[in-house]
Amino acid sequence: MTTLDTRSSELPFPAGPPPAQTTTIQGDPQAAARRRDANAAAHSPSLMLIMMLATLGAVAYGVFLLDPDHRGDWLPYVLVIVAECLLLGLALLAMWTVLSSGYNPRDFAYHHARDRMFDAPEILRTGATDDPTRWRLYLHDRPVAVDIFITTCGEDVDTIARTVRAAMAVHGEHRTWVLDDGRDDEVRDLAATLGARYVRRLSSGGQKAGNINHALSIAKGELFVVLDADFVPKPDLLVETVPFFVRDDVAFVQSPQTYGNMHTLISRGAGYMQAVFYRFVQPGRNRFNAAFCVGTNVVFRREAIDDIGGMYTDSKSEDVWTSLQLHERGWRSVYIPQTLAVGDTPETIVAYAKQQLRWATGGFEILLQHNPLSPRRRLTVDQRLQYFVTSTHYLSGIAPLLLLLVPPLQIYLDLAPMRLDVSVGTWLLYYLGFYGLQIALAFFTLGSFRWEVLLLSAVSWPIYVKAFWNALTGKQQAWSVTGRTGGATSPFEVIVPQVLCFVFLLITSVVGVWKHGGDDGLPGLAVAWNITNTVILGGFLVTALREHRAAVREQRAARRPARATRPVRTTRTTRKVARTDRQTVTTGGAA
Known part of the structure; x- marks a missing residue:
């Protein structure tokens, strides 16, 4: 269980609740060790x-x-x-990017904000010491509202359920939303049962990005998390990421995609192909303010997304395009090489081919339609090179x-x-x-x-x-x-x-x-x-x-006829119930 240290801060300036209310989270020591290991891997002299x-x-x-x-x-x-x-x-x-990976984004401002993120007297007064999901999050002397968006589009209901349950259990007060582009009544009922809010839009325009933009018209949090339906978040997701937003120019904080289903040749190959990128390349991009969003396990500042008119909807790779637009507007990004959610990588050749086709098409679209090396792009020289690498990677x-x-x-x-x-x-x-x-x-x-x-x-x-x-x-x-x-x-x-x-x-x-x-x-x-x-x-x-x-x-197996069952005697009552069921129509909306 996470413990609270109510010792007051002696720092001379406010960066959260008043000093007398400062809370230090004494988190899991294993989590701190994992953070040190992740940073050490990228800074190894042998490497x-x-x-x-x-x-x-x-x-x-x-x-x-x-x-x-x-x-x-x-x-x-x-x-x-x-x-x-x-x-x-x-x-x-x-x-060259990996050799530049010595930059640690967790600076003094981050640690100070993290130490003051929770108000211990408030937690004690409300009796929520044993329920970290009720602990209000603070930045800059005031509470900050956070929404967690789980985007779904036809995934298995059990998979969605695991993610929703874990999202509901994330430490820090937040609201969990299921954004269902699959328009599945079973998913709607699941959200109601687990206590999550449910959103179903009338069209599928813009795919995933359009789904998120629609949710932003309903949810009003200052920060929002994006999770794919198969990425199960860890309880410390917000504790590790929210303090970065103490700097007003940070647009998003990205954590790696880590996979838990690497039991087939395709899933292992696809997973290992991404491992070097997430462990070594993305940390190096921090130094150039060029780490980009990968579509899930990411926390956004709503103000930044509003500044570019919403998530980019004209590409299947909305994540990279959105990152590029944010960097062109002068916003900063942060990447932390720490696993905060575990998901699924493609397990079959068909799934792998579809995923790679979508990712590669998005990269080539940037190269052909929005060449980062063009002098018209409002990017630094380092950012131009990094996005050029991104857009040409699949060559x-x-x-x-x-x-x-x-x-x-x-x-x-x-x-x-x-x-x-x-x-x-x-x-x-x-x-x-x-x-x-x-x-x-x-x-x-x-x-x-x-x-x-x-x-x-x-x-x-x-x-x-x-x-x-x-x-x-x-x-x-x-x-x-x-x-x-x-x-x-x-x-x-x-x-x-x-x-x-x-x-x-x-x-x-x-x-x-x-x-x-x-x-x-x-x-x-x-x-x-x-x-x-x-x-x-x-x-x-x-x-x-x-x-x-x-x-x-x-x-x-799917075509095999179901086992014959004993016929049921039809009565006047059962015929009436059948007619009622056929006439029932369920519609979805925002909870």
């Missing part, structure tokens, strides 16, 4: 050393590739240069497609990307100088080499090609929610390009072994490279086959 070595390796590899003396045939060479320059450039910018997902084409060009047409007098040893020396150190970074940051990340990175290029085309042509795709309920879908409906690519690579590997199996040097390297790509794609298709079989079983 800094590996990062600098990886930077040197990347530069050396780039010099090797661009040396005219090593240039081979123009077509495969151009493919390699374009792909590797994309990967090298984005890797260097990411490492690195297209690079594997270009590299997949290089070995077949050499196997079928004898077109080599590098000169044939370059020895395999020399090539591997520079190649491993970059990629080997990247693997070393993965070992340090994730604890081991996560092959699931390699697999997803190598096979996701059709998603990013489609996302770039969508952004280029302005094509809209349907909104998709991670964890949304519905019938199982076969993954082979969305991975046709990967299947065709696997067949092509498999044939190419056979041809390569037959044609170049006994050769030394680069031809043999091309065959080995192609076989590696074939094995990676084959592993992905094995996973897809397993998911397909599971989907077929689920569909068969």
